[in-house]
Amino acid sequence: MINKEHLVIFLVLLGAAVIPFLARRVRLPSAALEIVYGTLLFNFVVHHRPDWFTVLREIGFIYLMFIAGMELELGLVRKSGKAGWYLLISVLSFSVTPFLFFIAGQPYFLGVAVAMISAGIVIPVLKESELIKTPLGRDIVGVALTGELLSILTLTLIDAHQKHGFTLEAALELAKLALLFGLALLVLKLLYLAAWWHPERVEKVMESEDPVEEGIRAVVTVAFAGGLLAAAAGAEPILGSFLAGMIFSHVFKSRGRFDEKVNALGFGFLIPFFFIGVGAQLDLRFLASPETVGIAALLTLMVLGSNLYPLLLHRPLRLTLLEATGMSLLLSAPLSMIVVAGTLGEKMGILSPEHSGALILTALFASILYPSLFRPISRRIKSKLAAAAG
Secondary structure, three states: OOOOHHHHHHHHHHHHHHHHHHHHHHHOOOHHHHHHHHHHHHHHHHHOHHHHHHHHHHHHHHHHHHHHHHHOOHHHHHOOOOHHHHHHHHHHHHHHHHHHHHHOOOOHHHHHHOOOOOOOOOOHHHHHHHOOHHHHHHHHHHHHHHHHHHHHHHHHHHHHHHOOOOHHHHHHHHHHHHHHHHHHHHHHHHHHHHHHHHHHHHHOOOOOOOOOOHHHHHHHHHHHHHHHHHHHHHOHHHHHHHHHHHHHHHOOOOOOOOOHHHHHHHHHHHHHHHHHHHHHOOOOHHHHHHHHHHHHHHHHHHHHHHOHHHOOOOOOOOOOHHHHHHHHHHHHOOOHHHHHHHHHHHHHHOHHHHOOOOOOOHHHHHHHHHHHHHHHHHHHHHHHHHHHHO
């Protein structure tokens, strides 16, 4: 007789293996189809979510944030002279959108959730479209990661305020967060010096033919050590793993094939658990409620409205209108952070279960619709880049 647990893990792995091929055929992002697969699998085939699956989903999320941190190359951001513009786009979104919700008589936190920016969908889509290493790709990743960092910090501050108010305990929570950033900077300096003094050891870690994969083992340890430190400081673990990835990228600049191994472990195995897990959280009863679907559809449009600032700032960003449109569309798929915001808002008592469910549905709608609209734009951008290079 087949063990139920074995069947669940087989079906999850089967979906993770087949979906990329299907995604290429239907021209949709793999991550979006993984969410749909998770929704169907855990609503119609498997009617329980094992504890180990929840753990694997969290592992996938933490590792995804580590890779996101690795993609943020601080040196390139500084050289581009656009870091201030990346920050301005995020600040405008977080300032204007919650204010509009507040004056409309809606929960301000709903506006905060709509303003979330995330790299969870952005990086896989840019990799699939082969734009990740282009100037536009670096700009989109820069805005997405700056926005994600601001999103995590915003949620951390709101969580601290809801728990402690304007008290000494809240100040201590913020002090822990500041200490975490200070510790990250200290580790960055120490690792940079160690790599400079012992380049041969760095080369050994990055060695492509290492039979026991010491480097990959070290990377996984670093990713989860960052998450553990953040949790100990009272912050979200994803903030720590993001900072760990950023530090790793800054210290180990010449990674060669090692990057491929890190991505293979993440996108080939761990990260699909996160996206399928997001789909597993969606209760199809919400789809039977016209009110919830209507709210989600309206919020999906508002997510796009919250990310139109690249169009207004395309000149200082040195983007064409086509490129700025592509950036706005891709930034409008903040899958992971909308889900995190909705879950956290319900847990804190700021959002009703209906609003939380509508946000998960919004994350699903946005992660399918906007990357799909980005696809034809990305092909036009690639053809223009090829023509310019030729």
